[in-house]
Amino acid sequence: MRFxxxxxxxxxxxxxxxxxxxxxxxxxxxxxxxPYGMKDRVAREVxxxxxxxxxxxxxxxxxxxSSGTLALGLALVGTVLGHPVHIVTDPRIDPITLAKLRSLxxxxxxxxxxxxxxxxxxxxxxxxxxxxxxxxxxxPQQYGNPLNPRAYQALAREIVTDLGPVDVLVGxxxxxxxxxxxxxALRAYQAELRVVAVDCVGSVLFGQPDxxxxxxxxxxxxxxxxxxxxxVIDEVHWLNDRExxxxxxxLAREQGIFAGNSAGSVYQVMKGLTGLLAPGTRVVGILPDRxxxxxxxxxxDGYWAEQNLDDLPLAREPVQVPYGxxxxxxxxxxxxxxxxxxxxxxxxxxxxxxxxxxxxxxxRPVLLTHRPGRYRGLPDTPxxxxxxxxxxxxxxxxLLSRRRSLAGVTTTSEFYLETAATLAGGLGLPGSSxxxxxxxxxxxxxxxxxxxxxxxxxxxSVVRAxxxxxxxxxRAGLPCVVKPTGDxxxxxxxxxxxxxxxxxxxxxxxxxxVNVRGQATNAAVLVEQYLRGAEVSVETFAADGRVEIVGIxxxxxxxxxxxxxxxxxxxxxxxxxxxxxxxxxRSALAAVGLAHGAxxxxxxxxxxxxxxVEINARLAGGMxxxxxxxxxxxxxxxxxxxxxxGLPLEPLAPATRYAGIRFxxxxxxxxxxxxxxxxxxxxxxxxxxxxxxxRVGAAVGPATDAYxxxxxVIADGDSPEEVRARLDQAVARMALDVTPASDAAADExxxxxx
Numbered sequence: 102m103r104f105x106x107x108x109x110x111x112x113x114x115x116x117x118x119x120x121x122x123x124x125x126x127x128x129x130x131x132x133x134x135x136p137y138g139m140k141d142r143v144a145r146e147v148x149x150x151x152x153x154x155x156x157x158x159x160x161x162x163x164x165x166x167s168s169g170t171l172a173l174g175l176a177l178v179g180t181v182l183g184h185p186v187h188i189v190t191d192p193r194i195d196p197i198t199l200a201k202l203r204s205l206x207x208x209x210x211x212x213x214x215x216x217x218x219x220x221x222x223x224x225x226x227x228x229x230x231x232x233x234x235x236x237x238x239x240x241p242q243q244y245g246n247p248l249n250p251r252a253y254q255a256l257a258r259e260i261v262t263d264l265g266p267v268d269v270l271v272g273x274x275x276x277x278x279x280x281x282x283x284x285x286a287l288r289a290y291q292a293e294l295r296v297v298a299v300d301c302v303g304s305v306l307f308g309q310p311d312x313x314x315x316x317x318x319x320x321x322x323x324x325x326x327x328x329x330x331x332x333v334i335d336e337v338h339w340l341n342d343r344e345x346x347x348x349x350x351x352l353a354r355e356q357g358i359f360a361g362n363s364a365g366s367v368y369q370v371m372k373g374l375t376g377l378l379a380p381g382t383r384v385v386g387i388l389p390d391r392x393x394x395x396x397x398x399x400x401x402d403g404y405w406a407e408q409n410l411d412d413l414p415l416a417r418e419p420v421q422v423p424y425g426x427x428x429x430x431x432x433x434x435x436x437x438x439x440x441x442x443x444x445x446x447x448x449x450x451x452x453x454x455x456x457x458x459x460x461x462x463x464x465r466p467v468l469l470t471h472r473p474g475r476y477r478g479l480p481d482t483p484x485x486x487x488x489x490x491x492x493x494x495x496x497x498x499x500l501l502s503r504r505r506s507l508a509g510v511t512t513t514s515e516f517y518l519e520t521a522a523t524l525a526g527g528l529g530l531p532g533s534s535x536x537x538x539x540x541x542x543x544x545x546x547x548x549x550x551x552x553x554x555x556x557x558x559x560x561x562s563v564v565r566a567x568x569x570x571x572x573x574x575x576r577a578g579l580p581c582v583v584k585p586t587g588d589x590x591x592x593x594x595x596x597x598x599x600x601x602x603x604x605x606x607x608x609x610x611x612x613x614x615v616n617v618r619g620q621a622t623n624a625a626v627l628v629e630q631y632l633r634g635a636e637v638s639v640e641t642f643a644a645d646g647r648v649e650i651v652g653i654x655x656x657x658x659x660x661x662x663x664x665x666x667x668x669x670x671x672x673x674x675x676x677x678x679x680x681x682x683x684x685x686x687r688s689a690l691a692a693v694g695l696a697h698g699a700x701x702x703x704x705x706x707x708x709x710x711x712x713x714v715e716i717n718a719r720l721a722g723g724m725x726x727x728x729x730x731x732x733x734x735x736x737x738x739x740x741x742x743x744x745x746x747g748l749p750l751e752p753l754a755p756a757t758r759y760a761g762i763r764f765x766x767x768x769x770x771x772x773x774x775x776x777x778x779x780x781x782x783x784x785x786x787x788x789x790x791x792x793x794x795x796r797v798g799a800a801v802g803p804a805t806d807a808y809x810x811x812x813x814v815i816a817d818g819d820s821p822e823e824v825r826a827r828l829d830q831a832v833a834r835m836a837l838d839v840t841p842a843s844d845a846a847a848d849e850x851x852x853x854x855x
Contacts, residue, residue, distance in 0.1 A: 108181050111141040111174075112255055116263040116385070119356050119371075124380035127371050130260060132279075132389045133360055137173035137201070139279060139389035140243075144174030146252035147241040148182065157239040162187055164231050164238045166224040168318050169198045170390060171243050176205040187235070189228045191220040193318060195394040219313035219323035233784050243276050244326035250282025257286030260385055266291050269378065271371050272387040273299045273320035273363040274306055274337075277329025279387060284333045297374070298334045298436070299366045302341040307331075307436065308425045308462060309339065310751060316342040316398070316408065319363040319390050330483065331436055331463040337424075338370045338433040343413035345369070346399040353392065361390030362399055369431070373419050424463060425749040437463040439508035441746050442501065443484070444469050444517045444524065445491050445618070446476060451726060451738050452513045456482040458738050464508055464746055469497065471619070492620055494520055498527060509746035515589035516618045518542060518718050531747045533718055537694040541718040544586045545625055547693060554692035556685065557712045559630035570607050573628035574600045580631045582664075585610050587623040590722070590807035596631060596662040603628060632705040632712055637673055639686040639702045640721055640729065640737075642753070644744060648690055649753055650683050651737070654725055655821070656703075659766065665804045668828065670761040671728040674821050678706060685711045698744045699737065701725070724762050724813060731760035731789060731817050758817050761824040765793065765812040767837050770802035773811070775838040782814060782831045787823070790815040791831070801839060811837070 104110040114134045119127040132139035151157035162185040165175055172188040179186040188202055189210045202209050210231065216223035232238055243249050256279070260267060267287055272280035284296045303312025304321030311323045340348065349365025352358050356368070367386040374384060398404045405411065414430035424434040441464040446452035453476065459466040466484040471491045473479055479486065490496055501507065501524060510525040510532065512518060518538045525532030540546045545563045552558050562573035563586070574581055574597075583606040584594040593610050597603040610626045636658055640651040655673035659665040676682070686702045693716055701721035703714040720726050726737040733754040743750055765776075776793045783791045793812035795801055804810050814835075816827040 106181060107136055108145055108178055111135055111145050111178075113259065114256075116260060117358075119368075121372065121375060123375050125375040125378050125382045125384060127375070128264060128383065128385045129356070129358065129368070130256065130385055130387050131358070132256070132387055133358075133364060133391040135174075137177055138170035138391065139387070140171040141174040141177060142252040142256065143171060143243060143249050143278060144178040144241075147243075147246055147248045148175070148178045148184070148239075150248055151239050151241070152182070157184070158237060160184065162235050162238040164228060164235060164240050165189070165243065166221070166228045167243070168194060168220075169394060170319060171241075172202055172207070173198065173205075175241065176202050176207045180206050184239075187231055187238070189224045189231060191215075191224055193220065195397065197394045197396070215313055219311060221323045225324075243278065244324070244328060246328070249276060249278030249328050250285065250330075253279050253282035254286040256387070257283045257290075260287065261290050264383065264385070266383065267294060267385050268382045269295045269297060269374065269384040270387070271297045271299060271367050271374070271384060273367055273389060274329060275320045275322055275363075276326045277306075279389065281328060281330045281333050283387065288333075295336070296334050297370060298337040299363075299370050300337055300339050301345060301366070302339050302428060302430070304339075306461075307337045307339075307434075308748065309428065316410075317345050317362050317366075319361060320366065325458075325461040327457070329461070331460050332465050332483065334436045334463075336433055337436055338366075338373070338419060338431065339428050340366050340369060340431050341413050341429060342408075343410045343415055344431050346405070346410065347415065349392070349395070349399055358388065359392040360388055361392055361395050363390050364388035365399075370419075370433075373431075373433075425743075437508060437746075439506045439746070440465045440467050440485075440504060441508050441742065442467045442469060442504075442510045442524075444497065444510065444512045444521045445471070445514045447513045447515070447722070448475060448477075451720065452476065453478045453482055455513050455738050455742060456484040458736075459484075459742055462739065462742060462746070462748060464742070467504075469500070491517065491520070492618070494523055497524055501528060509742075511742065511745035513720075514618075515542075515717070515719060515722075516616065516620060522718075525745075531697070531745055533697040534694055537696070538718045540693040541695065541700075541716045542587055543623060544584070544627055544715055545623070547713075547716055548627070550692045551689060551713055554688065556688055556692060557707075557709060559632050559712060561627055561629040564607055564626045564628055565611075565624060567604065567608055567611070570604050570628065571600060574603050577628050577630045582627075582629045582631050583607055583610070584627050584629070585613070585622065586625045586627055588616060591664050591666070592806040592808070594664045594806070596664070598662075632707050632714070634706040634708070636714070637682060637704055637706060637711075638721060638725070639682060639704065640671075640725065641686055641690065641700045641702065642737075642740065642744075643690065643696050643698060643700065644750055646696065648687050648696075650686065651729060651735070651753060652733075652756060653679065653682055654721065654728070659804060663805050665766070665806060665809065666723055666764070667766060667804075667810075668761065668763045669723060669725055669728060670759060670821050670824055671725060671732050672756045672759065676706075678711060682706075682711045685713065689713045689716055699741050722807070723764075724815065727790070727815060728760040728762060731815070732756040732758050758819065759821050759824045760789075760815065760817040761821075761828050762813050762815045763828040763832050764804075764810040765814070765832070765835070765837070766804045766810055767801055767839060768803055769837075769839045769841055771800070771839040771841040773797055773799050773801045773837060773839055776812070776835065777838060778835040782834050785816075785827065785831055785834075787816045787818055787827045788814065788831055789817060791835075800842075801837070802842075 348369035
């Protein structure tokens with residue numbers, strides 16, 4: 102077969118029938134016979150597409166994080182087409198691959214140590230630095246680039262051309278591209294195709310805890326790649342290091358194929374399936390990696406002894422386990438094909454993230470929404486979108502009763518917590534008591550229940566008519582806080598210094614009969630004593646009848662008369678009253694009866710001790726879950742989705758760092774023209790994220806509630822003081838270019854408020 106270049110020679114790999122006992126037909130697609138390996142296909146696809154689109158300019162560098170096969174593919178394609186290639190890898194890279202990369206002219210950057218989330222995390226941190234050092238560099242992003250799975254459509258066509266219909270496809274999973282891409286394409290020919298994924302013990306890809314020191318390479322991951330679509334996979338097998346390496350040796354001895362551990366693992370699973378399949382079944386396994394880079398480890402007896410591999414279990418047959426169970430040796434589980442239903446979503450922060458996270462847990466996300474257009478980024482999620490009246494609980498109940506594979510019903514929207522809890526309870530699915538959620542949503546009921554429990558309360562009155570305001574103000578005292586009983590995001594909350602101000606605020610709130618989601622309001626307002634003192638929140642998680650304290654968040658509030666949160670630090674510095682804060686949180690949850698999932702409890706620290714401001718039956722907003730992830734490594738969004746769908750929960754993790762957020766606001770009313778300094782701030786030490794949520798051209802002004810914030814900066818550090826200093830430095834380097842409303846002809850650069 103003749104080709105004009107090495108790039109053209111990629112693909113066209115053999116399909117070989119394997120010797121096997123019984124009447125099941127096993128075929129190996131020898132992707133290891135690409136010039137350097139299976140991911141040559143991805144390298145060709147992404148580089149050619151980037152050149153065609155202009156994203157990769159002629160002669161511009163290519164940068165990527167890779168432990169081997171994609172690096173070689175990029176080295177081949179990039180250098181042939183005239184692009185310098187920079188590869189970020191780690192010390193696990195084998196000498197042969199390293200020699201090949203350098204001989205092809207690659208610049209190889211080896212990170213010296215693991216980061217908090219393993220080698221992959223450390224490599225991505227170095228890659229971010231490299232992109233700043235090489236302006237105009239193209240990053241293929243193998244873990245999230247949709248061209249990764251698309252590259253394997255050709256592989257699927259080759260299989261069908263050579264073999265015809267396929268019954269079972271077996272493939273290893275690292276980025277998810279090869280198996281998911283090939284499976285989608287093959288299902289166009291064979292709708293009943295069964296797809297079996299092969300992973301390793303210690304990989305997080307299918308609900309297992311991360312063990313960064315696992316010895317296998319080429320499959321498994323410490324992060325969740327965007328290209329792994331659990332919804333196309335029927336079953337997953339895990340093998341430990343010993344089992345994978347032994348199977349790879351078996352592949353060479355039994356079939357004459359000298360391959361790497363990913364291919365060996367696939368071979369072992371294919372053999373394990375033979376006794377479970379009907380005679381005549383056609384099974385194709387994708388063998389991605391050749392064995393030369395493994396000569397000094399899995400094929401070396403001295404390495405086995407040095408690594409004590411024989412101390413690991415060695416199963417010759419797989420054991421079926423429930424999905425989510427902890428495993429140590431060859432086991433398999435059905436990947437859940439159940440649906441996790443979201444009743445609406447929040448419009449910022451965790452809303453769209455949660456839809457992606459559901460897929461990573463093996464769940465099919467279904468978003469029920471009255472107005473899909475309100476969600477930016479929804480078309481990019483894997484969710485099935487069902488347009489319906491989400492304020493009609495009876496109609497939702499009837500709709501869900503027709504779906505037969507429900508794992509749970511949840512929401513990331515404050516306004517639909519009670520609806521989700523009602524639906525879950527009625528369907529016998531995991532969730533909080535609908536009555537407890539309703540008690541948290543109605544702040545007047547919260548006050549009443551906390552008072553009955555004997556917990557310290559501000560003086561308060563529930564006002565349902567304007568003539569009740571005078572007595573309510575007299576009881577609360579001045580200044581007082583006036584707020585709606587059922588809204589969110591500090592909407593409508595105001596400090597009133599006179600009775601006249603209170604009268605006006607109450608009248609304004611009572612005039613609102615429908616909230617932003619089209620739901621009827623409670624037609625009631627709280628008038629409360631103003632509590633002086635620092636504000637904190639307590640993040641909790643309840644499961645199995647036990648409330649766990651995730652941590653305490655230190656909060657900064659913007660200028661009065663509003664109560665807009667302008668910054669957080671997690672975890673809060675230790676205070677003498679920290680234990681009292683924790684105990685008050687537990688007592689508050691008991692008072693309202695909330696005993697499932699996440700809760701976010703806001704408190705004021707008064708001279709008399711901590712006093713509960715409100716209880717939210719949900720994860721914290723304000724990007725606090727992201728701060729928790731940075732500080733502890735715990736993914737609270739994943740934890741909440743696990744609780745909602747009945748999956749096992751990982752234990753809580755202590756904080757090892759401090760993380761903080763500063764929200765971007767402005768004191769000027771006008772039109773946003775630009776935000777200056779964001780790129781410079783993103784490169785500062787310790788800065789994790791710079792996000793501007795306000796659109797250029799939008800009307801902006803001083804924030805009166807959380808919706809008035811314009812973006813944020815997130816940073817971490819070894820102490821709260823270091824975090825604050827980094828946030829101060831970041832905010833000082835940013836400016837909002839605003840045209841003031843009073844002078845549309847003049848532009849004014851306004852330093853970002855914090």
